[in-house]
Amino acid sequence: MASSHCFENPPALNPAGGGGEVVDDFGGQKAYVAGSAESKAAVILISDAFGFEAPNLRKIADKVASSGYFVVVPDFLHGDPYDPNTPSNPGMWLQSHNPQTAFEEAKPVIAALKAKGVLTIGAAGYCWGAKVVVELAKVHEIQAAVLLHPSLLAVDDIKEVKCPISILGAENDKSTPPELVKQFDQVLSANSGIGHLVKIFPGVAHGWAVRYSDDDAAAVKSAEEALQDMIDWFNKYLK
Secondary structure: OOOHHHHOOOOOOOOOOOOOEEEEEEOOEEEEEEOOOOOOEEEEEEOOOOOOOOHHHHHHHHHHHOOOOEEEEEOOOOOOOOOOOOOOOHHHHHHOOOHHHHHHHHHHHHHHHHHOOOOEEEEEEEOHHHHHHHHHHOOOOOOEEEEEOOOOOOHHHHHOOOOOEEEEEEEEOOOOOHHHHHHHHHHHHHOOOOOEEEEEEEEEEOOOOOOOOOOOHHHHHHHHHHHHHHHHHHHHHHO
16 A cells, blocks of 8 residues: 555655756656666666655666666656645545556566667666556566565565565555565565565665655665665676
């Protein structure tokens, strides 16, 4: 499920942020891209409800790119991230931003990566974006998946995953509480053919991996650990 946690700590969006560039059409989507266009390994990062202009998300994209990947952060929210200052409540916003739609829109993005010579593709999603990644992982569209404080997921979703998957959860999370993350682990452990890593980060709340404050040293440390876990997972399965 989604919870109020999914819509807390909104970042100050910056359309010009990051060391990469924004392109108007990558596989039909406006996107932030970073890294070498010659790379044979690519990573798609899928945002939470606050979208692809979030500064921390772009920092993450740049760091993944520096590990040798071509990184694409599509704007699957189409310029309409959740805005806590508008009358639209989270339920209304979710109705008009269905992860299933983003899943369909991600397929041409993957096709565009393959058309430019990319051989292996991973995807990582935060909160809302994790649901999109799981849908891709069910149908052989990607070679590796990472979910960070996921939401909108059920055990049955995880049963259908067909590629190596890492699930990084938070100790304090109403959307996907540790008890549910442990159920995900049990399902994956029963499926010996799927590589998996399931980890619950202590002392952090939903959103910690991307909506942290640079002024909070402990939060930054946990977010950096999650980022390194993500990069390690992709290095293991994409290179």
